[in-house]
Amino acid sequence: MATAQGNPLTDIFLSRLDEGGYRVTESRQEVALAVFRQQDHFSVEDICRLLPTVGRATVFRNIKLMLEMNLVCRVVLEDGGVQYQVAERRHHHHLVCTRCGRTTDLLGCDFEDELRAKAKAQGMLLESHRLEVYGRCTECQAA
Numbered sequence: 001m002a003t004a005q006g007n008p009l010t011d012i013f014l015s016r017l018d019e020g021g022y023r024v025t026e027s028r029q030e031v032a033l034a035v036f037r038q039q040d041h042f043s044v045e046d047i048c049r050l051l052p053t054v055g056r057a058t059v060f061r062n063i064k065l066m067l068e069m070n071l072v073c074r075v076v077l078e079d080g081g082v083q084y085q086v087a088e089r090r091h092h093h094h095l096v097c098t099r100c101g102r103t104t105d106l107l108g109c110d111f112e113d114e115l116r117a118k119a120k121a122q123g124m125l126l127e128s129h130r131l132e133v134y135g136r137c138t139e140c141q142a143a
């Protein structure tokens with residue numbers, strides 16, 4: 001089975017799996033190839049449609065691993081739907097346009113310390129946080 005096809009993220013994913021003691025099966029490779037080819041955000045269902053022979057649980061499990069490795073990020077849409085984006089990046093947030101659905105990364109997070117303090121005031125030890133910003137993108141404001 002061919003690997004990378006020019007996408008370094010596929011290689012990174014597969015080699016980290018290998019290092020982590022996961023078996024690099026053919027279906028894992030297929031999921032990796034399909035995911036890292038995505039230019040836009042995608043859902044688990046989108047990947048399932050591309051790979052009719054791979055089970056949904058396998059697709060989901062692999063995307064979850066990619067998420068843990070920070071190779072993809074998760075976007076929660078205004079209606080609660082979940083989508084993913086290929087992004088080899090550390091922690092960041094998203095600006096989601098409620099009209100056209102476009103998602104952009106909101107880089108730079110200044111909230112962690114403040115949230116840590118607020119959580120601590122209520123006896124909670126902060127582990128992580130997530131924030132999506134919903135609004136209208138520049139083009140949709142003009143429309």
Ligand SMILES: [Zn+2]
Binds near residue numbers: 085
């Ligand atoms: Zn992102």
Ligand SMILES: [Zn+2]
Binds near residue numbers: 101
């Ligand atoms: Zn828009």
Ligand SMILES: [Zn+2]
Binds near residue numbers: 092
């Ligand atoms: Zn943050």
